[in-house]
Structures are given as structure tokens and as C-alpha cells.
Amino acid sequence: MIEFQAVTxxxxxxxxxxxxxxxxxxxxxxxxxxxxxxxxxxxxxRMINRxxxxxxxxxxxDGKDIRAQHPADLRRGIGYVIQNAGLFPHRxxxxxxxxxxxxxxxRKAAARGRAAELLATVGxxxxxxxxxxxxxxxxxxxxxxxxxALAADPPVLLMxxxxxxxxxxxxxxxxxxxxxxxxxxGKTIVFVTHDIDEAIKLGDQVAVLRVGGxxxxxxxPAALLxxxxxxxxxxxxxxxxxxRALGFLPARQVPIGPVASVPLGTxxxxxxxxxxxxxxxxxxxxxxxxxxxxxxxxxxVDGEIRPEHLISGGSLxxxxxxxxxxxxxxxxxxxxxxxxxxxxxxxxxxTGAVVGGVTAETVLKALADARRSGEVPT
Amino acid sequence: xxxxxxxxxxxxSVSLDHLRLALAPVLVGLLLSLPLGWAANRWRLARAILxxxxxxxxxxxxxxxxxxxxxxxxxxxLDPLNVQAALTVYTVALLVRSIADALxxxxxxxxxxxxxxxxxxxxxxxxxxxxLAAPVLVAGxxxxxxxxxxxxxxxxxxxxxxxxxxxLHGAQSPPxxxxxxxxxxxxxxxxxxxxxxxxxxxxxxxxxxRVGPKAGARR
Numbered sequence: 325m326i327e328f329q330a331v332t333x334x335x336x337x338x339x340x341x342x343x344x345x346x347x348x349x350x351x352x353x354x355x356x357x358x359x360x361x362x363x364x365x366x367x368x369x370r371m372i373n374r375x376x377x378x379x380x381x382x383x384x385x386d387g388k389d390i391r392a393q394h395p396a397d398l399r400r401g402i403g404y405v406i407q408n409a410g411l412f413p414h415r416x417x418x419x420x421x422x423x424x425x426x427x428x429x430x431r432k433a434a435a436r437g438r439a440a441e442l443l444a445t446v447g448x449x450x451x452x453x454x455x456x457x458x459x460x461x462x463x464x465x466x467x468x469x470x471x472x473a474l475a476a477d478p479p480v481l482l483m484x485x486x487x488x489x490x491x492x493x494x495x496x497x498x499x500x501x502x503x504x505x506x507x508x509x510g511k512t513i514v515f516v517t518h519d520i521d522e523a524i525k526l527g528d529q530v531a532v533l534r535v536g537g538x539x540x541x542x543x544x545p546a547a548l549l550x551x552x553x554x555x556x557x558x559x560x561x562x563x564x565x566x567x568r569a570l571g572f573l574p575a576r577q578v579p580i581g582p583v584a585s586v587p588l589g590t591x592x593x594x595x596x597x598x599x600x601x602x603x604x605x606x607x608x609x610x611x612x613x614x615x616x617x618x619x620x621x622x623x624x625v626d627g628e629i630r631p632e633h634l635i636s637g638g639s640l641x642x643x644x645x646x647x648x649x650x651x652x653x654x655x656x657x658x659x660x661x662x663x664x665x666x667x668x669x670x671x672x673x674x675t676g677a678v679v680g681g682v683t684a685e686t687v688l689k690a691l692a693d694a695r696r697s698g699e700v701p702t
Numbered sequence: 703x704x705x706x707x708x709x710x711x712x713x714x715s716v717s718l719d720h721l722r723l724a725l726a727p728v729l730v731g732l733l734l735s736l737p738l739g740w741a742a743n744r745w746r747l748a749r750a751i752l753x754x755x756x757x758x759x760x761x762x763x764x765x766x767x768x769x770x771x772x773x774x775x776x777x778x779x780l781d782p783l784n785v786q787a788a789l790t791v792y793t794v795a796l797l798v799r800s801i802a803d804a805l806x807x808x809x810x811x812x813x814x815x816x817x818x819x820x821x822x823x824x825x826x827x828x829x830x831x832x833x834l835a836a837p838v839l840v841a842g843x844x845x846x847x848x849x850x851x852x853x854x855x856x857x858x859x860x861x862x863x864x865x866x867x868x869x870l871h872g873a874q875s876p877p878x879x880x881x882x883x884x885x886x887x888x889x890x891x892x893x894x895x896x897x898x899x900x901x902x903x904x905x906x907x908x909x910x911x912r913v914g915p916k917a918g919a920r921r
């Protein structure tokens with residue numbers, strides 16, 4: 325547990341970066357500091373490992389004041405991931421990862437052995453170990469940065485805008501990877517970002533800070549979206565927060581209706597007889613969705629339905645949440661419905677096979693029911 | 703060319719002398735420049751003094767510096783130490799600035815990461831900052847070594863020894879051209895040899911500086 329007790333950081337020129345911050349960070353959770361530039365989020369993070377010393381107040385790590393230890397010793401027990409990875413250009417990937425164990429006195433062979441394991445943990449092939457950082461892509465470098473921070477198995481991990489410099493697709497991969505890692509490792513992670521979407525995706529708890537280093541709201545992502553405490557938080561969380569809040573509501577109540585489906589290779593005239601409201605989803609031999617055909621499309625087709633006839637489908641809604649581990653939410657269900665050319669979202673099971681369809685109306689009705697029963701905060 | 707054949711032993715032993723005279727100051731100068739360069743990078747005031755002063759020192763003509771040394775060191779006018787000290791000054795003058803600049807060029811996130819990993823200041827300097835400054839440092843050392851190899855020849859005017867002897871001795875009347883040319887060629891060969899060796903050693907020391915992104919690695 326990390327406790328901020330009335331922590332203030334005032335610089336010599338009088339700027340207050342952090343103002344009387346009181347905050348308790350729980351063990352084994354991802355806590356995100358988010359806010360606009362100048363809100364003191366990075367300063368707050370760097371005070372935990374004493375890269376910056378607080379002007380007043382105290383920070384306790386597991387009940388002990390962090391000033392009780394030499395800063396270098398404190399830091400060896402806290403993993404740190406920096407923006408752009410900050411890898412040592414003159415050391416191989418393996419030696420970069422082995423840095424902290426070596427500082428703690430591990431033998432070179434043992435430290436490198438551990439480093440090789442960690443490369444696998446963060447999803448990097450072993451042969452990258454001999455390369456230098458300049459030979460890696462940005463996303464790979466960032467993974468090495470995470471592996472390096474984990475090398476001495478610290479209970480606490482500080483992450484300072486670690487994914488902000490990579491392109492959106494890679495960032496999404498890295499975020500998913502972090503969530504997967506965290507589900508295995510259960511570290512106490514403090515994560516700084518200026519991106520509210522990243523905060524909401526990753527955080528168990530999110531601390532929204534305002535310019536001048538004051539805490540605006542400290543809450544779960546769902547509560548932040550549903551009940552922002554003031555206009556600043558509401559505007560920071562963003563315009564479509566109502567829609568994004570659906571991402572935290574399980575879609576258990578949404579009824580899955582039947583959907584017209586035809587196998588690929590079905591003769592067009594047979595398929596025409598099976599359409600529902602002018603549309604049918606085309607499936608492969610394992611009943612996985614391939615795309616849609618409509619009345620208009622089929623009238624142009626002679627003979628069998630082939631792949632080039634298909635209209636591409638929308639996002640898929642995974643209805644069997646238990647099996648796949650990715651819980652289907654109202655947002656998934658609604659997006660599936662809205663993005664489908666037939667206005668019917670395809671619900672699939674854990675194997676990806678079609679089990680039925682959902683419409684926007686059924687999703688909204690489920691939401692209204694949930695609100696009435698008090699399941700959703702209003 | 704009979705002269706060369708008759709004096710081959712002399713030419714080789716004097717070449718070794720020449721190298722010793724030129725390179726010992728490079729080593730001493732390097733050891734002196736490291737703390738000075740570190741200080742110039744660490745404190746703005748130190749930089750404001752050290753960098754211009756070292757630049758100024760390099761503009762003093764070598765012969766003038768050689769004959770000034772006895773005044774500063776209290777040595778005899780023909781003491782070889784005068785030339786060694788003067789060449790050390792030139793080496794320091796060349797290296798202080800490049801060490802300060804090389805240390806300043808170490809990326810801030812790398813230094814922050816090293817600090818956050820738990821390096822203390824001294825450990826971080828030797829494990830991270832100095833290795834990253836190495837390519838620039840080696841370049842500076844190469845310039846200093848080549849420059850010293852040529853300047854030692856000038857030192858012969860105050861009788862320090864080395865290959866300059868063949869230039870002055872051969873230039874007496876009547877001139878002995880094989881002797882002069884042998885001296886000149888050997889100085890050039892030594893300079894090229896040492897420069898090449900340093901370049902090779904530098905590239906072996908910094909394999910990471912020679913790598914670029916591998917095809918297909920970017921994403």
C-alpha cells in the first residue's frame with residue numbers, strides 16, 4: 325500500500341506542482357494518475373521513488389516512510405518504466421533487463437537467465453536478447469522497458485506515460501499485454517497518462533488531477549464515467565462518456581434473438597427464401613460469421629454465394645463471457661448492433677460461432693431495466 | 703636509399719621513442735580531462751570557464767608553449783618534460799570540450815531511467831554516462847594522438863628527441879634528403895597507424911554505436 329499524506333511539491337520558483345495530495349493506493353491494483361499537463365501527475369509518481377523529493381507531507385510505502393531508506397536502495401525495490409522506454413543504448417536487450425538484479429548483486433549468468441525468462445513473459449522472442457535497443461521497434465523497446473522494470477520482481481511498478489510515444493495500434497497491444505501480465509502478476513502499479521481512455525481501460529482506480537496539482541476525483545472508472553464530481557472532471561472524461569460507461573455494464577440482460585444465416589456456397593435462390601428483413605449472415609462450415617448478404621445483393625447473384633458477394637460485417641459481440649474471459653458488455657452489444665449493415669449485431673460464443681443477434685432496441689431496453697432495478701447508478 | 707638500409711635500426715628505435723613521447727601525454731591528458739569534462743557538464747560556471755580557456759590554450763603555438771614550460775615548471779630549457787607537459791596541455795584543451803559535450807548528449811530519459819533503476823551517482827557515471835560518451839571521446843583522443851605525433855617533431859628544436867631529429871639533422875648543409883624523407887614518412891606512418899588502431903579499438907569498445915534498425919524490426 326502506498327499512502328500520500330498531505331504531500332506538497334513546491335519548486336524554488338514558487339510553482340506548486342502537487343498541492344496537499346492525500347491518496348491511498350491499494351496493493352495489487354492498477355492506479356492511474358490522469359490529468360492535463362501541469363497537473364502534477366508525473367511529479368506525484370516520481371515522488372514515490374524519490375526521483376523528486378516532496379516539499380512537505382509524507383509518503384508511506386507499506387506503512388514505512390520512504391525517506392527512511394537511501395534513495396538508491398528504495399529504487400531498486402520499485403520497478404520503473406519511462407516514456408520511450410529509456411533503454412541503455414550501449415547494452416544488449418538481455419543486459420538491459422538484467423540491470424537491477426546485477427545492481428542487487430546477482431551473478432551475471434543468473435541475471436541473464438532471469439532476463440531471458442522475462443523477455444518471454446512480455447512476449448518477445450528470445451533472439452532479440454542479443455540485439456541493441458536501436459535495433460528494436462518502439463513497441464518492442466517498450467516491452468523491454470517493462471521486462472527491465474519487472475526483473476527484480478518488485479512489488480510496486482511505476483509507469484510514467486509508458487505507451488504515449490507508440491502508434492495507436494501498438495499502444496492498444498501494449499495495453500492489452502499489460503492487463504494480461506497484471507492478471508498473472510498482481511503488482512501494485514501506479515500508471516501516469518494524459519489519455520483518459522487509457523486511464524479508463526487500464527485503471528482499477530483512477531485519480532483525476534487538475535492543474536496546480538490538486539486531486540479532483542479518485543474513483544473507479546465506472547464511477548468516474550457515471551458520476552463525475554464536477555464540470556472539470558466531466559469535461560476531462562469526455563463528451564461520449566455516457567456511451568463509454570456502457571463498457572462497464574455486463575450485457576447479461578440483453579436477450580439474444582434468432583438471426584437468419586446461410587452457409588457459404590448456398591445457391592442464391594435458396595438464400596433468398598431465408599432472409600429476415602432483407603438480410604442474412606453468411607457463415608463458414610464452423611458457423612463462424614463471414615459477412616452479410618441482402619436482397620439487393622442476391623438479386624445480382626447467379627448460382628452459389630461466394631466470398632466476393634459478401635458485405636463485410638460489424639463488430640462481434642461475445643455473448644459467452646465466462647468461456648472466453650472477455651466479458652461482453654452493453655457497449656460491445658450496442659456497437660455490434662450499430663456497426664452491422666443489417667442493424668442486427670452478431671452474437672458469437674467463445675469459439676466464434678454465431679449464436680444469434682442483438683438489436684439496438686433490445687440493448688437499450690436492457691439498459692432501461694437495469695436502471696429501474698438500481699443496478700446502474702443514475 | 704643506402705642511407706635507410708644503414709640506419710634501419712636507428713629509425714625503428716627512434717620511432718618507438720617518438721611514440722612514447724607523443725602518447726604518454728595523451729594518456730595523462732585523458733585522465734586529467736575526464737574530471738574536468740565532467741565538471742564542465744555538471745556546473746554551468748565550470749563550463750563557462752573551462753571550455754573557453756581550453757580553447758584558448760590550443761591556439762598557443764607549440765614552440766612558444768615548449769619554451770614557456772621551463773618558466774612554469776622550473777625545469778631546464780632542454781628537459782624533455784617541457785614537451786611532455788605542453789602536449790598534455792594540448793590534449794586537455796582538445797578533450798575537455800568533447801567530454802563535456804558528449805556527456806551533455808546522453809539522453810535525459812536514459813539518465814532518468816538509470817537513476818530510477820537504483821544507480822548511485824558514481825555508478826551511473828561509469829556504467830552509463832561514460833560508455834555513452836565513448837564514441838565522441840574516442841574521436842577526441844584520435845585527434846589528440848595524431849596532433850601530438852606531429853608536434854613531437856617540433857620539440858626536436860629544443861632537443862627532445864624523436865623523429866624530428868632526422869628532419870633537423872638531415873637539413874644541415876649539404877642536405878641529406880633520404881634522411882629527411884625517412885623522418886617525414888615515418889611520422890606520417892606512425893600517425894596513420896595510431897589513428898587506425900584507436901579507431902579499431904574504439905569500434906570494438908562501442909559495438910552498439912555501429913548498429914542500425916534491422917529490416918523488419920520497425921513497428
